[in-house]
Amino acid sequence: MxxxxxxxxxxxxxxxxxxxxxxxxxxxxxxxxxxxxxxxxxxxxxxxxxxxxxxxxxxxxxxxxxxxxxxxxxxxxxxxxxxxxxxxxxxxxxGLLSLIVLVIAGQLLTSMAIDHFGLINMAMRKVSPARVLGVGIVVVGVAITLFGERIVASFTR
Incomplete structure (x- = not known):
């Protein structure tokens, strides 16, 4: 690339x-x-x-x-x-951070589907397990970004 x-x-x-x-x-x-x-x-x-x-x-x-x-x-x-x-x-x-991480998550999930299935007349590019894992990690990061304080607070009670 x-x-x-x-x-x-x-x-x-x-x-x-x-x-x-x-x-x-x-x-x-x-x-x-x-x-x-x-x-x-x-x-x-x-x-x-x-x-x-x-x-x-x-x-x-x-x-x-x-x-x-x-x-x-x-x-x-x-x-x-x-x-x-x-x-x-x-x-x-x-907030800008919450907005952008949600936008990125939406873009990643949609882009993965478009690539994998060749939607909207785009070239089909099969999504590998490594890429699915990468998107999954980003989605977990989004959840931590959005709810991290609540998650930490629930463990410290």
């Missing part, structure tokens, strides 16, 4: 946590309006991506191909909006 790609993926994870915190601060500074904060986040992202798309040859041929796509392929935008709104809404209520 390419180390540069692994580093890039790690940076995406860093960006997700920072994005959740920044968007939460935006929401709190505009009257705790999570929907508007998510909208502003998407609008800023749309401007950046639009500029990048234009710099790579324009949008014309791409837009022409969009009309031929089945509706389900546009779900990514809805899911992205739900993710951004969810982080803005949940971070101040459950």
């Amino acid at each position: 390419n180390l540069i790609l692994f580093v890039m993926a790690f940076c995406v994870g860093v960006a997700m946590s920072v994005q959740a915190a920044v968007n939460t601060q935006l929401a709190s500074s505009i009257g705790a309006n999570s929907v508007v904060a998510a909208f502003v986040s998407f609008a800023c992202g749309t401007i950046v991506l639009g500029g990048m798309a234009l710099s790579r040859g324009g949008l014309g041929p791409t837009f022409a191909a969009l009309a031929e796509q089945p509706a389900w392929k546009f779900a990514g935008g809805f899911l992205g909006a739900a993710f951004v709104f969810g982080t803005v809404f949940l971070a101040p209520r459950i």
Whole structure:
């Protein structure tokens, strides 16, 4: 595997946590309006991506191909909006660490199923027992992160 790609993926994870915190601060500074904060986040992202798309040859041929796509392929935008709104809404209520460990657990379990079964037209990549064990360890880590104090307190009674 390419180390540069692994580093890039790690940076995406860093960006997700920072994005959740920044968007939460935006929401709190505009009257705790999570929907508007998510909208502003998407609008800023749309401007950046639009500029990048234009710099790579324009949008014309791409837009022409969009009309031929089945509706389900546009779900990514809805899911992205739900993710951004969810982080803005949940971070101040459950804390950034709890939010992110639950997001990671959800991503791991879903990604494992998508890879193993080739769902959503993705390449099938059988999940090995070692990877299942790794995901299991992360899920245990999530439980410790979320409930560790209660677990420790129950042993010290």
